[in-house]
Amino acid sequence: MRLCKTIEDIRSYVNAVRSEGKTVGLVPTMGYLHRGHLSLMHEAKGRCDVVVVSIFVNPTQFGPNEDYQAYPRDLKKDAGLVADAGVDVIFTPDVAEMYPTGFSSYVEVTGVSEFLCGASRPGHFRGVATVVSKLFHIVQPDMAFFGQKDFQQLLVIKRMVADLNMTVQIAEVPIVREDDGLAMSSRNVYLTPEGRKAALVLSRSLKLARELVAQGVLDIPRLREAVVREINGESLANIDYVEIRSIPDLLPLDKLQGQALLALAVRFGKSRLIDNTVLEA
Known part of the structure; x- marks a missing residue:
């Protein structure tokens, strides 16, 4: 090399x-x-x-x-x-x-x-x-x-x-994740042991959104509210943004039609982590 x-x-x-x-x-x-x-x-x-x-x-x-x-x-x-x-x-x-x-x-x-x-x-x-x-x-x-x-x-x-x-x-x-679901990132090194455990709420919230869509929930405000509630249930999490946007223009949506990006940015202490999933109606 x-x-x-x-x-x-x-x-x-x-x-x-x-x-x-x-x-x-x-x-x-x-x-x-x-x-x-x-x-x-x-x-x-x-x-x-x-x-x-x-x-x-x-x-x-x-x-x-x-x-x-x-x-x-x-x-x-x-x-x-x-x-x-x-x-x-x-x-x-x-x-x-x-x-x-x-x-x-x-x-x-x-x-x-x-x-x-x-x-x-x-x-x-x-x-x-x-x-x-x-x-x-x-x-x-x-x-x-x-x-x-x-x-x-x-x-x-x-x-x-x-x-x-x-x-x-x-x-x-595709995203590569740890066995417990945390998306791999160079910034994961900043996480404390408590923050590392708390950060699993990101993948859990993405999974929740996919499950809701599979159940027929296509209303964007309702999906976003469910994700925000899940993340806020973790005391160490401080939300920067939770958004569901169109692909590829990232424009706001009212209802899920076809594909959309669910994107998260959340702080755990000094660590700001991002994660996402593509939702599909």
């Missing part, structure tokens, strides 16, 4: 494999890898000849009071996991490489980025779209792989790719 730290190095590598007629897959990450990330790598290995994993904690997607400095990092451990997954190359630029002095160009996807996490974290998706756009231009992948846990991020990236006529194909990979 190769480690590339500069844009020049990764471009040279990718150009060489492309000259051999090989396809390139990209798995963008911020590191501190877990089985969710590994599922993206395995999917990429199955669909592309060469897989690039980027590890870059992107400062532009963090707000001034968020956890950029504290975000967990362990490149040595990550590199071992990536090598075990059979990935060909890791791209690990530093901040100065991605955002050199004088950097002043950003990508902003309006509409779908303005709700849910976009409302709670102003500027977050501008940072996401910018860094992903840069990675796409640097690596020029045939395919890029993203997890459904960050469903809004997935929709933002798909919108960007369509609007800017990018040729990369976006592949979405």
Whole structure:
């Protein structure tokens, strides 16, 4: 496995494999890898000849009071996991490489980025779209792989790719959960033992919503109220948002018709966790 730290190095590598007629897959990450990330790598290995994993904690997607400095990092451990997954190359630029002095160009996807996490974290998706756009231009992948846990991020990236006529194909990979149902996240490391137990209310509330839909409950306010009540039953949970929105535009709904996204963001102490499920009438 190769480690590339500069844009020049990764471009040279990718150009060489492309000259051999090989396809390139990209798995963008911020590191501190877990089985969710590994599922993206395995999917990429199955669909592309060469897989690039980027590890870059992107400062532009963090707000001034968020956890950029504290975000967990362990490149040595990550590199071992990536090598075990059979990935060909890791791209690990530093901040100065991605955002050199004088950097002043950003990508902003309006509409779908303005709700849910976009409302709670102003500027977050501008940072996401910018860094992903840069990675796409640097690596020029045939395919890029993203997890459904960050469903809004997935929709933002798909919108960007369509609007800017990018040729990369976006592949979405299902959420990977712990045995007890908690969605895997690098931020789970922030949870106290009590918070870790309390966080299971997220998957329980999603399950409750699916069960209600299966019973014929299609009224959106009623479904949302049931989920909010379930989460509020956990004393350590502090709701940021509980929303049921249309796919792919994330517009408000009154009644479930076809598919809709049930998205949650809930704080447990210092940990802000997101989760979601697709409801279908």
